[in-house]
Amino acid sequence: MVGDEQELTGGNASGRVVRVGHTVRKPWLENSAAVQSYLGALRAAGVDVPQPLGRDDDGRNVVEYVEGALAMDHLPLGHDELRRVGRMIRQIHDASETVPIPNPGDWKMLLPAENPDLMCHNDLAPWNLIMDARWVFIDWDGAGPSTRLWDLAYAAQSFGLLVEGQPVDDAAARLRSVVDGYEAGDALRVALPAAMADRTAAMFNLLKSSNETGFQPWAEMYVNGHGEHWRAAAEYVARNQTAWERALA
Incomplete structure (x- = not known):
């Protein structure tokens, strides 16, 4: 046990998460070693992500604590901010091309992609982006093979x-800003609308099936508002x- 632990809130699937000084500590998972290695590779490629710091004496996963407010507290983001987000995601994906991915069949993905060929964060969302002096995506525990x-x-x-x-017009304009920032090519732009529909439907179906089988924490999330949110979003x-x-277009 480390002194001066401050319990952090907001995570839905990470177990108990605490802040100790300039670090975040959470349960060590089956994929934690690979994720720490992935973060190290991204940092070596010049991507600003939380510094991986190994395990503490209690066997917990330790990463750098990044100060700042979450993007979800400032929605909707402006178009310049959305283009910056798109550029950040492109930088992450480009840097990830240098990272060998494990056998996808050996990796437990909640929402697996078809033909995964790239290590990805898999939850690049406003609740995982710190916006301050540094803009940094946090909470990489769900990282793994995707596209x-x-x-x-x-x-x-x-x-x-x-x-x-x-x-709809406002949402479409925001969508375009993110994708323009990413500098997506024609093939990616054509594929995105259907992929977004599939991805939101997959999220809802995960929550719904988890509620039916009692698979936590998703079963509880389904009845606490997430299920209805993702049903309507899909x-x-x-x-x-x-x-x-x-x-x-």
């Missing part, structure tokens, strides 16, 4: 605020495919 398309589809939908209740994204295609 640019699957990872970007989730990020573009969440940062673009493609959710029920948002004016319908919204699927219903407005033409608007997304037009915005990205």
Whole structure:
């Protein structure tokens, strides 16, 4: 046990998370060693991610604590900010090309991508982006084999605020800013609308099936508002495919 532990809130699937000084400590998972190695490779490539710091005496995963406010507290982000987010994601993906991925069949992915070929964060969303003197994506515990398309589809939908209740034209403009910042090519732009629909539907289906089987923490999240949010988001994204295609053309 380390003294002066401050329990952190906000994580849904990480177990008990505490801050100790300038570090974050959370349970060591089966993939933690590989994720720490991945973070080290990204930092070596010039990407600003939390510094991996190994295990503490209690066997916990230790990474750098990054000061600042979460992007989710400042939504909707402006278009310049969204383009910056897109550039950050592109930098992460490009740097990840140098990282060998493990056999995807040996890696437990909650929402597996088709034909994974790239190590990815898999939760590049406003609740995982610190915006301060540094802009840094945090909470890399779900990192693993995926694809640019699957990872970007989730990020573009969440940062673009493609959710029920948002004016479609405004959401489409935000979507375009993220994808423009990423400098996506034609093939990626064409594939994104359908991928966003598949990704949001997959998130809802995970929560729904978890509620039916008692798979935690997703079962509890389903009944605490996440299920309804993702059900509505999946319908919204699927219903407005033409608007997304037009915005990205």
